Amino acid sequence: MRKVAEQHQPKEALAIMKVLEGLGFNCQLLGSRSYVLEKLKGLADVDVAKVKAAFAKYKHPRFRKSFSQNLPYGRSSGLWAAMRP
Numbered sequence: 001m002r003k004v005a006e007q008h009q010p011k012e013a014l015a016i017m018k019v020l021e022g023l024g025f026n027c028q029l030l031g032s033r034s035y036v037l038e039k040l041k042g043l044a045d046v047d048v049a050k051v052k053a054a055f056a057k058y059k060h061p062r063f064r065k066s067f068s069q070n071l072p073y074g075r076s077s078g079l080w081a082a083m084r085p
Helices: 011-022 033-041 045-057 061-067 076-083
Strands: none
Touching: 011 045
């Protein structure tokens, strides 16, 4: 078997992961929607603001799809509207 391509982790995603780990998130469970929802519900308003600030500061095209439902490529406006306090 031959290695064809290797994709490195985006620096933006690593920076956001550090912020989430600092708030008590388990990075291995971030793919679980129910886990993330429960952790977000348990955070204080100040900590939720930190999460929003981290996503707003470290922009990555893949986040557009996550914050824009029913659109194949997402929209920047949906992402930034979700970031507003």
